Amino acid sequence: MNLTATDIRNLILAAGALGVCALLPLGDNGYWLGLGVTVAMFTVLATSWALFSGPTHYISLATAAFFGVGTYVTGLGIDSLPFWVLVGLAGIIGAVLAALVGLATLRLSGVYFVIFTLGLAELVRQVITWVQNNSGQKGLYVLTDLDEAGIYWWLLGLATAVFLAGWLIGRSRLGFALRIIGDDETVAAHSGINTALAKVMLFMVPGAVAAMTGAILAPRYVYIEPSLAFAPILSFQVVIMALLGGASRLWGPLVGVIPFTILLEVISSNFPNQTTLVIGIAFLVIVYLLPKGFVGLLDKAMIRFNGREGA
């Protein structure tokens, strides 16, 4: 692997930032740690979402479905298997599920994919509810000795893995192929890229990551039931945060996650009935005011700055 001086500098900076983040539970164990867990969760989800949707421009609304499947993996297996096995298992199941969804829809145009993923969480939720009603079981208790700090560190570890994976994919042949697909799918197909296969493979990443996130967060809920685990709003929050930050860069979603998590936190504690309205407005802001996210805004500012310097 050829690392330039800039690459090494960025890696060291990222590792330093990670180290600082990891210290949070030592400073506070209440409100800020809770917020930290939420931010870490959305960072993982939005970054992995953007890994797929950034280059391909497909809008995936499947996050809630994978997330819910992950929480159920932990919920069902917590009494018989160690926690880390469950997280890994959730990742594998998420990846397989994503591959199946991808094989069915990614050969077709983007609209089919959006519609299918939109209802996927509801589909899985209805099936699980039905199975539970027939087996007479209502919900699941997840009792572990994992506390908020433990969940936070798990998520931080997962976030590191996601960023590393994104960085490596960006340097790989797959990443190169995906950039060509994003620019022009016809050109990609004509230069011998198996476009459907590349998209399915990449879609497995957010599928696995979202399921693992669900598995890690299950102990936080303590009691799991379908309407909680498969809340469709999660998918929309992830889309907004990723696009608000900008899906064209690896670190873009992070820029959207932090302000929007805090905004939602403030809104839901002061005006609990207005969250849907805020989400709606956020979508319109993205489409009409920030089509490339904060990253696009920054790029524009950089170009203007450099241009002035050159003149």
Next chain:
Amino acid sequence: MDILITGLLLGGTYALIAMGLNLQYGVARIMNLANGEILVAGGYFAFIAYSAAQLSPLLTIFLVAPLAFALNWLIYRIMLQPLVNRAKSRGQLETDSILATFGLSFIGVGLMLSFFGGDYFSYSFMAVPVELLGNTYGANRVVSFVMAVLICGALYIWLNRSRAGLSIRAIATAPSSARLVGIDVKHLSALAFALGGAVTAVGGALISTYLTLDASTGVVFTLKALIIVIMGGVGDVRGTIVAALLLGILETVVASLLDPGLTLAAAYVMFLGILLFRPQGLFGKKTT
């Protein structure tokens, strides 16, 4: 047998709603994900008119239709036209319009929640039994079905016989060529979008006579309408009607034989089958 007829009655109203979406997607090229909210709004209107002024929903629809038409026309002109203008490709317009109409959908739910609250609403209109082929059905279902058939029929004749209908079909087939033969694509797209919204709102008013709705049920109807449109083929009136009836029957079969909680799951399985085997729609021809 009574399952089949109940399914057909339900499918008739679905056909109306899906026709609305098909006009918006097939002609105006806007995948309108706020369609379900327009439907619920139509339902609310009928509910309020009936409980406040005892106005029959069958008369209310003549008020709902022009109001929804005007609202959708404004939405298209103000919010969606700029997206059409700035889009460099079909794909970009799809992404933009999906995100924008998601926004509209959430805003619609948010507004209805703050005005009417999150409660379910229903009213008793023509809840008298009618006998059909030896079984009894609610009169409201039968009347809604008849109205849906009348409106679908009128739309079908208008699209196939009138000059405006011909132009609209031309845009649905080839938007860029339509302009070359002197069709005002911008004007007619707005018209089709508004008309689609009006049809959907009327469908909502009709469906509210026998189904219980609440502010956030819209998305379920959006999903069903989307599934019907894709199954029937985009821009295909005949396919839409057949697909809607099939979905109505399938849902009723699953609800009465298996579990009412699985209706959307059943619709999804059908959708998956279509995606795997006939992505071009039931009657669609294979393209490249």
